[in-house]
Amino acid sequence: MPPGKQQQSNAMLYTMITFVALFIIAATCAVIFYVKAEDYRTAKVDADRRLQALANPSEQGKISSIVGKTPSGQSAFGTLAAHVNTLVSVITGQSTESLADIAASEKVNNTNVEINKTLATLGADAALIGGQTEPVALLKQIEALHVSVNQLRGENRSLAAQLNDVQTNADLLAERARRREEQLMQEMARYQQRFNEVQAQYDELEALMKQSSDEQVQAVMERLDRAREQISEKNAQLEAMQARLEDTEQQLKDALAKLNEWGRFNKEVAALQPDARIIRIDDQLGVVYLNVGSDDHVYVGLTFGVYDRNAPLPEDGKGKAEIEVFKVEKNLSMAKINRVSKKNPIVPEDVVANLVWDSQTSNQFVVAGLFDFDRDGFHDEEGAVRIRELIERWGGRVVDTVTVNTDFVVLGDAPEPMEQPKPEELEADPSLARRVQAVADAAKAYQEVIDRAERLSVPVLNQTRFLHLIGYESLAAKSTPF
Incomplete structure (x- = not known):
């Protein structure tokens, strides 16, 4: 094989070997991954099953609301x-x-066992908080028991109060029994004493019975004679004492009458002294000048009666003129003439007086009765009030009761009593009975003022005399005190 092809064949072989190796590695990894995935799936299913046993999906979604806040480092289950x-x-x-x-x-x-034991110890009282067939609401039962305890405490306090009342009543009864026993003992002692006295009298009578009749008669006659002599002596002494008593009472009445007249006279004389004098007169202007001013506590509006300088103040208090201050200086005051007598004109050195006003002191008055300022024949509703205002305006003091400190009584007309209303009148006007009683009370108070003034020798002035003595009679019908 040529070298080039030999090298190409080797490269393909290496590539095939590499591919096969990678395939084997990938298959191995796939098998391993599948095995691991199956383990993980099995573990997940087991974990889901255990989680389902702990809480279903609905409870898992509400686990935070069921358990509440979980402390750090602690599970919800814990x-x-x-x-x-x-x-x-x-x-x-x-x-x-x-x-x-x-x-x-x-x-x-x-816990249920402990609750059942507790219920068993309660016996019949367990029905009050429910039995085994009824759940026991501990908090509600605690509240109910608390209410029951409070009720028992209240009942206990009530019983204690009742017991205290019973004890107090028992003490009172015991005290009454003791006092009654003492009274019975005292009565028994009195009865014993009386018995002894009766026994002594009986013994004496028995002794007399033993005497002869003549001796008894003689003894009785002697006693009778002695009793007659004693009665005669007592009668003579009583007659002499009665005569001395009548003489003493007459002397006392005379002395009291003189003392009353003297006391009343002294009070009136002291009060009716002149308060100032007139130093100059302007007839054209109708003005007089007085020798008193602001240093003497004179003020605008003060009225005076004018009297002759060489004559005592008249009994009825009416002066020759009446004046009213309208200007005040340090030691001088000017007054206009409100009324003057044509037959007896004002002259320099005439004196002026106001019963109420005093530069040094303040007099005390009592006002009672009904008054008619405008002289129309009818009593003014506020008549007594106006008298009081006049007195207080001039510096006097008004009190309700006459005492030893009272200087004068200003007395108006007596309240006229009203006839007793008939039943039909009372039915038509229910307030009529109160008005009748009010008039009766006023009449009684009026008479008491008169009686006390008489006993205490307090001078009594009627309306006319009072107004004359304060120089206000000419102004009374046409003005008010203020």
Whole structure:
């Protein structure tokens, strides 16, 4: 064979050998791959079967929602097992470490056994939380038991309170029994004393019975004579004492009358002293000038009655004129003339006075009754209020009750009592009874003021005299205090 063909034949042989070798290698690799793939498939089927035994596909998709958050480094199965151990531990009280090597079914079975034992110990009370045919809702039963415990505690407190009340009542009954026993003992002592007295009288009578009749009569007559003498002496002493008592009472009445007159006189004299004097008169302007000013606490609007300088203030309080201050300076004030007597005009050095106003002190008044400022014959609804406002305006104080500190009582007309309403009138006007009672109460209070003023010698002024003494009578019907 030529050398060229020999070389070509060798190359083809090498190529064929290489191809066969590669084919054998590829076939071997394919066989090996097939064997491995079959092993992997078998392992996968086995793994799927084991996984199916642990969780079906639906449960596998919800494993995170079933188990919850899985701690790092721990499987979902291990986390679920830990949850089961914790739940069993909460129910039975066993530690989670002691439950680690126990199967879940055994744990559940043991838990059911413990619950059944507990139910068995409850006996008939087990029906309250369900039996074996009814699942036991532990949390609900705990809540129910908590409610029952609270109810029992409330009942216990109620019973304790009742027991305390019973104990208190028992103590009261015991105290009453003790007092009753003491009373009975005292009564028994009195009865014993009375018995002793009766026994003594009986013994005395028995002794008298043993005496002769003449001796008894003589003894009785002697006792009777002595009793008559004693009665005569007592009567004489009583008559003498009665005479002295009548004489003393008369002297006391006379002294009280003089004391009342003197006390009332002193109060009125002290209050009716002049407050200032007129130093100049302007007849054309109808203005007078007073010797008091702001240093004496004089203010605009203050009224005075004007009186003769050489004569005491009249009993009715009416002066020759009435003035009202309209300008005040330091030591001087100007007042307009509201009323003046044509027969007795104002002259310099005449004195002025206001019963309520005082530059040094404040008088105390009590106001009672009904008043008629406008002189129309009808009582003003706010008459007493206006009197109070006048007093307070001039610096006085108004109180409700007459006491030893009261300086004057301003007394209006007595409240007129209303007739007792008939049943049909009360039915038509239910408030009528209250008005009748209110008038009766006012009349009673009015009389009490009069009585207390009389007892305490407090001067009583009627409306007219009061208005004269404050220089306001001419303004009363046409103005208000403010």
